[in-house]
Amino acid sequence: MDSTLASVYHGNCHCGRYRFELSAPxxxxxxACTCSLCEKKGYLWLDLSASSIKVVRDDGSLTEYQSSALKDEFCNHCGTGVLGEHTLGPLLGRLLVNLRAVQGLNPFHLEKSAKVVKLEDKRTTDLPPPTPSDSLAHHVGSCHCGKVQAELLVPIKDQVVKEDNCSLCTRNACIGVYPNKDQVRIHGREHTFEYKYGKKFSGTTHCKTCGVTVFSNVYGPPLSVLEAAPPERKERVMAAYWRNMMLQPLNVRALDGVGRDTLHIERSDEGTEGYVLDP
Incomplete structure (x- = not known):
C-alpha cells in the first residue's frame, strides 16, 4: 500500500470495547456480499489486502461465529460486527473489516458505491413451520443460526419501515418495522443479549450465538418525566407514550424472503451527532 495515498480512520464497536486504526487507500x-449472514447483518466490507489495521484496544469482547460462507467476529456486549473472513466464493481467505464500524463514514453513501459480490450459501438451520396458532403469519424470520425467531402477523407492506444512520443503527444496519406486540410472535428471547445506549429508552437485542438482531425492546422514558409535562400537552404526550409502549420493533433484514427493494423505506440521514465514545 502506498502510504502517501492512504487515509487513516478510527473505528470501534459501539460500546468501545474493541477499537482500531485503519489505514486505507x-x-x-x-x-457488499450477498451471502446469508452478510445480508442479515448488512455488512459493508473493506478488503484489508491493500490496507492495514492496528488494534488499539481489545477487551476480549469479540465472539466468533462461523457460517458456511463467513467467519464473523462481533462484540458480545453491543453486537457490532467488526471483522470477517469468507471461507468460500470470490472473497475466499480475505480478511475484511466492516466499514460500518469506522467513524465518520456514512453507510448511505457507502452503499451507493459498493461493489456487490454474489454469493449464495446454504443456511445451516431452517425455520420450523409456524404452529397452528401462528398460521396467519405473513412473514417469518430468524437470526442466522435460527435460535431467535419472529413471526409478523400483518403484511409488511402495510407497516411503516424506517432506517437511520445514528451511531447505533449505522453499526447494526437495522431497518425497523414497528408493529404492535399483538401482531408479532417471538421465540427464543432467552438466546439473546440486550444492549442499551444513551437514555436507555430502548434496547437492541442480538443472538448470543450469531449476533444477528431480530427484534428490539421499547421501554420509553419514566412515567414521572411524562407526568411533568405542561397540562396543555400532557394528554397528547401520554397518548403517544402508550402507543409507543405497545410496539414490538423487528429488524427487516431478519425477515426471510422480504425484498427490501420492494419496500418504501423512510430514511433519516441525521448522522451520529451526540455519540461520544467513553475513554
Whole structure:
C-alpha cells in the first residue's frame, strides 16, 4: 500500500470495547456480499489486502461465529460486527473489516458505491413451520443460526419501515418495522443479549450465538418525566407514550424472503451527532 495515498480512520464497536486504526487507500472500495449472514447483518466490507489495521484496544469482547460462507467476529456486549473472513466464493481467505464500524463514514453513501459480490450459501438451520396458532403469519424470520425467531402477523407492506444512520443503527444496519406486540410472535428471547445506549429508552437485542438482531425492546422514558409535562400537552404526550409502549420493533433484514427493494423505506440521514465514545 502506498502510504502517501492512504487515509487513516478510527473505528470501534459501539460500546468501545474493541477499537482500531485503519489505514486505507482512497477511494475506499466498499464490498457488499450477498451471502446469508452478510445480508442479515448488512455488512459493508473493506478488503484489508491493500490496507492495514492496528488494534488499539481489545477487551476480549469479540465472539466468533462461523457460517458456511463467513467467519464473523462481533462484540458480545453491543453486537457490532467488526471483522470477517469468507471461507468460500470470490472473497475466499480475505480478511475484511466492516466499514460500518469506522467513524465518520456514512453507510448511505457507502452503499451507493459498493461493489456487490454474489454469493449464495446454504443456511445451516431452517425455520420450523409456524404452529397452528401462528398460521396467519405473513412473514417469518430468524437470526442466522435460527435460535431467535419472529413471526409478523400483518403484511409488511402495510407497516411503516424506517432506517437511520445514528451511531447505533449505522453499526447494526437495522431497518425497523414497528408493529404492535399483538401482531408479532417471538421465540427464543432467552438466546439473546440486550444492549442499551444513551437514555436507555430502548434496547437492541442480538443472538448470543450469531449476533444477528431480530427484534428490539421499547421501554420509553419514566412515567414521572411524562407526568411533568405542561397540562396543555400532557394528554397528547401520554397518548403517544402508550402507543409507543405497545410496539414490538423487528429488524427487516431478519425477515426471510422480504425484498427490501420492494419496500418504501423512510430514511433519516441525521448522522451520529451526540455519540461520544467513553475513554
Amino acid at each position: 482512497q477511494p475506499l472500495e466498499t464490498i
